[in-house]
Amino acid sequence: MSHEGAGRRSVMRSVAFLTTGVLAVPALAACSSEEKEAPPTARQDLGSASRAKLADGATARWAVDALPKTLNAYQSDADEATSRVAGAVLPSMFRLDAQGRPARDADFLESAKVVETDPQVVLYKLDQRAVWSDGREIGAADFVAQWHALSGKNSAYWTARNAGYNRIAKIERGDNDLQVRVTFKKKYADWRSLFSPLYPKQVMGSPDAFNEDARKALKITAGPFAPEQRKKGAKASEDRLTLVRNPRWWGERAKLDKLVLRAVPAARRLDALRKGEIDIAALEPGDARRISGAAEGQAAGGAPAAGPGAARGPAQALRSWAVVHGSDEQAADKEKEVRAKAERARQAFAEEQQGLGRYEIRKSLEPAFTQLALNGASGPLTDDRVRRAVARAIDRGRIARSVLGPLGLPAKPVGSHLALAGQLGYADGSGALGAQDTDEAQALLADAGWVPGGPLRKGGKKDEETDARADTGTEKGTKDTKKSEAEAPGSDGGDEGKKTARPSGEAGAPDDGKAAQDKPHSQPGGAPGAYAPKGTAAPGGSTAGLLAKDGKALTLRFVLPSGPGSRSLREVGADISKMLGRIGIRTQLVKVADEDYFKDHIAAGEYDMALYSWPATAFPATDARPIYAKPVPAADGSLNVEQNYTRVGTDYIDQLFDKATTELDSGDVAGLMRKADARIWAAAGSLPLYQRPQLVAVRKDLANVGAYGFESPRYEDIGFLKSAGHGGPAAHRGTPGAGEPGKDQDRAKEDESAGSGKEKAADKEKATGGEKDSGRESGKPSAEPSAEEKGGTGPDKKSGKPSAEESPKASDKESGAADGRESDKE
Template identity: 60%
Template sequence: MSHDGVGPRAVMRSVAFLTAGALAVPLLAGCGSDDKAGKPLAGPEIAPAARALVADGGTLRWAVDDVPETLNTFQSDADAVTGRIAQAVLPSMYRQDAAGRPVRNADYLESAKVVDTEPKQVVLYKLNQQAVWSDGREIGAADFAAQWRALSGKDSAYWTARNAGYDRIEKIERGANDLQVKVTFARPYADWQSLFSPLYPKDVMGTADSFNDGARRALKVTAGPFAVRKVDRKDDRVTLVRNPRWWGHPAMLSEIDLEAVARDKRAEALAAGKIDLAEIDPADAERIDLAARAKGTSTPLQGASPLLGPGGGRLAAKSLRSWVRAHDGELSGSRLRALKKRLRQLERKEKQQANLRAFEVRKSLEPAYTQLALNGSAGPLADERVRRAVARALDRKALAETVLKPLGLPAQPVGSHLALAGQAAYADNSGAIGGQDTAEAQALLADAGWVRGGPVKPQKKKGDKAAGSQGKKARETSEDGDGTYIVGEDNKADERKDRGGEDGAKHLADGKQYGDGHLRQGGAPGAYAPKGTAAPAGASSGLLAKDGKPLVLRFVIPSGPGSETLRTVADRIGTMLARVGIRTDVTKVSDDSYFKDHIASGEYDLALYSWPASAFPATDARPIYAKPVPAADGSLNVEQNYTRVGTDQVDQLFDQAASTLDSGENHALIRKADSRIWAAAGSIPLYQRPQLTAARKTLVNTGAFGFQTPVYEDMGFLRKGAKPSASASAKR
């Protein structure tokens, strides 16, 4: 899960986040004519070019969020950058194609198939005979066995994050020769293709010490097109260089530098020529698009003040210089200094804009979706009827359009918790709960005992003298400067126009997927008595109450830079809920505490965060939706189910799917589990996350990858005079 970014599936296995960065397809065959998956809503946009058109050499400077704490993807503090490095330097038996489906990686694997199912499942791997580690040793059964033992969960000395799949293996043996690996499972395991990707050498997995500490700061032995030269925490950089023992197509780049650059600094870094590739927010994407257009022809409006920036286009600085010249004798000293300062700002910005013309924005949709999480452990949302009412109040199509339509991306709501459109396990199961229906939402709330205009007792809240009083315009501001406010209160804020849609979302940012700009809220609909009519005691715009308490849900969102999208979406959701009588108390918290102190600890009613879509949902999605159970110490073990909503039936369906080798039956079980998850209304998928990547125009075979696993050896810069082609293939 991630409120930040989505990473590859290896990252999802090791941490609750995602991001990347990095995050549902069947494991065996497709569904044939009964395939409900459809096509991906957006494919990769990577400026494909044949290798013959790519220059030999060069350094790609790639902006990332941070230098990872560990290079071991199976540790709990691995992140999206850990996974990105692993993709470039370590073997993966399978990779994902543009539709998010696993395909055999021929650089490492000649074949892999289930050769026996009775009495036990046996998978036979036949390795590429050229595949060797960077120390010259062949990749073989010893590496597979070492990874199994480390991740099986049987030795607590290994600090592993997850053991799913490896704990089902009974033994690993050498096959008929050194290139064959025979894996026998104690229990059937449908997601066997998820294993050994990435594969670490036995040097890392062989002992607990080397696993726990040896691979955190360095990887001395690798087996990919690149190798790790240096992890430099002082300069915030990881340097990857060509692997001289790589047997596949040679890497076109001589070096890849992964450089930590904050998202709000990336446009400046691009303009300064410090980086070549970076995921960016929509506001920066708009800057790059504007830079690519023809020079502006704006001129100062008659009577316009130069301090406001005459000439709204790229001629602003020129216009200001001309205006100052024409009025030089009329300007006082202070006004002249202000104008010169403004001129320097415009000139600096225009220089940046000119430099940004060397870049373009490549767009896709991430293999991850944003959801509304409903904490069902306590309070009003412990009642399934209230959760279902929240779901029925939402116009998910409008929310998707708010985020994606201004970016020119398909604005289709996500219909599954367990897969995304194009992945083989995908089917739109949202019908299990139904679409937006105000009357149905109100009926569910009434059935749960929440009535309009009921008496409300004053509700005290820390920091408020009378949090339950009506007409309160805003909460007090917290110590860190992040305030809270109520959507649905009877005040003027509710009468302001809802600026949703394209205009309201024009400058959204979904880089970190949470934000600080809100849409203004519209008032809750209802009849209004003649002026002067006294309202019933405790009534507030027809909002709901039960047992003397108003129906107010605490909506927690992060407050850091790049958080505009989540905050905008949160405000639109608040408006939708107000229309059925539910108020939302929106609380902004610091980025550092958002997950740790609120999501993971259950200190919220509503929250927005993201989950990556896995190619192996029976394995990877189970802990996200598993029914919480009491732990030995008396606490509640929620695994990764931060909504605390789960059922025995969903758990059973996941278990059945994980043990079902028939792909059609496996998909049917996954879809059935998803329908049950929808019905429980613990989380409501909203939209697939946008992926915006700024890339130097001469940089090819990289950009916005969507589902597709990057092919690092094909990345590079065009030869002089060469041009990328949309029809050119970077495939080998």
């Protein structure tokens, strides 16, 4: 996932990460003397190189989840691809640095500062070279048009947000055309979040241009790149969007001729890398390991000890030889077929390793975290004691280690809802809730009236059988679970269920008595029968070890996405279910289609527990408020939850956010946000678990791109390293396996020739079944996705959709540039 600085926040509000699971930038004044910068927990990994070492020209192909539905970052369906385009082609007054702080973009802004405080006035001084692609200077007219469009006063503009713009009283020209004075009606701490990105007045000046025209094309831009303009009558590509070097750009000249965003399905991304169809792609951990294995094998001078036949030892080989040369002709023929099939699989695997060996994995942590959401609007979780009990039963550290540890990334649980480790003002506020403590969790449940082995009403046996086993995802699950899985396209419940099922210990019941041993049997409230003579029957209708109240079992409906990019979420969900089962809480694991996960379940409140990711933000006072604001009744009687999908909030939390937005000192803002975070922890509506991993496959000779962490990309610095023999991209970037300049050919000609060798290899591989699916391992969101968390789809807050950690996408082949790199084949 990429992050486009302050401009990114407009998209982040649009969608919370949906599966695997980026808040925005601290809009604060200078750091106060008491505030210390937290060291980053994971450094960015970009394959950094100086511009002098990069070749001029060539095309880089960047996989995205999907082409942008709109190019207007202020619309509700803007997504990560929208942000990526905006970051490359539009001005932003501020962008993010490596610590997630807003930093002035010197290509557009000479300075920006508060010059008056009552009322607050911010004076922007623009770079005198800054012009739009039509030659017009960037100036006050563009600021005014964007303010009018996003202020919320004109309902004809279909905007996703107006935060900050609705506080502006007026915008006027300063002493000259390069100065813009913005006067606020009320003090606004997060003023640095505004005008990033900045659109030209031609886009913001009318509702039609804003609502429709800017969705499909941006004719006037100002950045190192510009969208390639289609010829009149030409159809838009369905799988690629091409950005070309902007000849009017006044900053450092972009090293690439073209940057192509390509949509590649998650299931096809590894194959696209193997075939050399893309150069940059975010991956899930399982696929990333295959890239790393291929690179290690090449470094060792051969294929890694993996793949088909890797586990075959001398004894098996000797037995096979004996069968082939034995007297049983039928057995010999059968063994020959087996060996031939194995050989084809080995050859296909070797070809894959050769193709994947051109890439390396660049890794860091995404500025996004995966959380467990607890719905406080209905069911047992309306009781804050039950929510706190659930939170105290979960070992967040163990979950973080299981997801991030195998990737070699810092594996500490997230300690704040409002900042991530490494960001200014980060502080661990989880002490307001308390650490994992089984005894305390059981005490909270007992205080709320939920006791082990309580009598159930008629039908209790059915409840027990249904709920205690539902977490397996198999045919033993509830009717609701099976129905959801059957209706959910792409659900993999059967296979995965068999994998996660525990024969003798479902999530809702102790494992072979192991969990029961953890229970305080010597105390009241322990296992039923602890004080009765041996052999005494349990009370009629009771359920030993499981909690009940008023004749009803304590069951929580745990909704998870079912798509292939959500595997790690489901693994985390299974771990959480097991942890809750040890204190007697049953869970129904219900898997639903990714496309229905947010709309029909999270936003609609049709869940008790769910996993999704939120992006981090540099402006928590503004960006995080709607996520944790107390829901209020709407005029029509419904509940207005904004983006608070847990439906848990308090008046005091709202007051802390409101006060923080009016403070101009960063220390005061940080202090208020720490107080708010402590209250959010205590309310136990959401439980941050871990920061999502960021794993990006990149060509080894492609520099200054990869796992950015918090920092906004500098698109003009992305480029291919000069080869030892010539000034263009390294020779091996031609056809797979090419190692000399003579083999650095134009791939477009290969693609046009019938019977291409690569196509034959792919067909052969498909026919033999040589390619193996790589299972998604733990890691996110995404999806935190995510994540992606998919992060998959990128974490955005504009529309408020949580991220479900999906992998990025790309497809097709581009053709060659004069220096040996492919050019775009439209």
